[in-house]
Amino acid sequence: MERHEIEVFLALAEELHFRRTSERLGLAQGRVSQTIKKLERRFGVPLFERTSRHVALTAVGQQLRDDLLPAQEQLLRAVDRAMAMGRGMTGLLRVGYSGSMIAEALLEVAEVFRRRHPDCEVEIREVQLYDPFGPLRSGQLDVQVTEFPVDEPDLTVGPLVLSSPRVLMVPAGHPFARRATVSLEDLAEATLIAVDGEAVPPYWLDHHYPRWTPGGAPVAHGPAPTYWTEVLNLVGLGRGVSPACVDAERYYARPDVVWVPFDDAPPIEYGFVWPTAGECARVRAFVDAFRTLGRGVSAGS
Missing domain, CATH: 1.10.10.10 (Winged helix-like DNA-binding domain superfamily/Winged helix DNA-binding domain)
Incomplete structure (x- = not known):
């Protein structure tokens, strides 16, 4: 026949x-x-x-x-x-993230992506803030969702996926903990705990952990941890304050840390980024799946 x-x-x-x-x-x-x-x-x-x-x-x-x-x-x-x-829709797609609220969305999209492309497998792993682009550049990851800004000549910046209001994590006994909001100028009255790492771009650090307020007052920097969990611990111990996005509170809330909204700071934005030389059909399809499944830009409350 x-x-x-x-x-x-x-x-x-x-x-x-x-x-x-x-x-x-x-x-x-x-x-x-x-x-x-x-x-x-x-x-x-x-x-x-x-x-x-x-x-x-x-x-x-x-x-x-x-x-x-x-x-x-x-x-x-x-x-x-x-x-x-x-x-190019076969093989393993390795996806990175830097926050639990992003991981939840990625896991959901990954399940749908696997059903759409049964010859593809998706592996999701956390990226540490002290080396935000190292796994991409070493070939350990194909694409990741990370905090913007990203301005790297060898990396392609994809669509924005989350825009979340910025808050300040302060020790429960800190004077700021009793306030309804704080401002960027208030950082001059506190010690800022900033993630450290030789691989962290200076422009990224300046954006999230400024050394000067908009009015020109200096911002003191205290301990320089390398992991996000260390930041939480140091804030809880009263060693300083640190910015975060409001969406992270439901994953990292603890009794010794208070999350106080900024009244004048820009939101923290997350988006896709991947090696320009490593762009492939799997990466494009996963990014499209994230967007078409309604996982677009959102704002915390």
């Missing part, structure tokens, strides 16, 4: 209606009928019982359908796999 004959036979075996079969395959109804008659002459036995109101498989037709279906499914899988390989 030729491929088009198999397609016509199996479609009619499912539809049991010549007109619906012809519409499904985009063929003239007479072409469908001729193909079935040709097969029946070749086999020397009817495959369908036909009346003006009824179409049904004969016993031979049922057996042929049952024998052909697995072969057709295997053929279609082979074709789909070859097309996926041609599009």
Whole structure:
């Protein structure tokens, strides 16, 4: 049997209606009928019982359908796999994140992505703030969602995925903890705990952990931890204050830290970034999936 004959036979075996079969395959109804008659002459036995109101498989037709279906499914899988390989939609996609609120969204999108692209696997891992782009540059990750700004010549900045109001984490006993809001000028009255690391770009540090207020007052910097959990611990111990996004509070809330909103600071923004030289179909498809699933820009409350 030729491929088009198999397609016509199996479609009619499912539809049991010549007109619906012809519409499904985009063929003239007479072409469908001729193909079935040709097969029946070749086999020397009817495959369908036909009346003006009824179409049904004969016993031979049922057996042929049952024998052909697995072969057709295997053929279609082979074709789909070859097309996926041609599009680069196979293999492992490694996705990084720097915050638990982002991880939750990535895990949800990854499940849908796997169903859409069964020949792709998705691995999600946390990226430490002290080396924000190291895993991308070393090839450990293909794409990640990270805090903006990102201005690196070898990295492509993708779409924004989260915009969250900026807050100040302060010790529970700090004077700021009793206030409804704080301002950027208030940082001159506190010690700022800033994430440190030789790989952290200076422009990124200046944006999130300024050394001067907008009015020009100096901002004292205290301990320089390398991990986010250390920042929380140091704030809780009263060693200083540190900015964060409001969406992070439900993941990292603790009794010794109070989250006070800024009344004049820009939001903290998160977006996709990937190595320009490593852009591929898998990366583009994952980013598109994130956006089409409604995981667009959002604002914390």
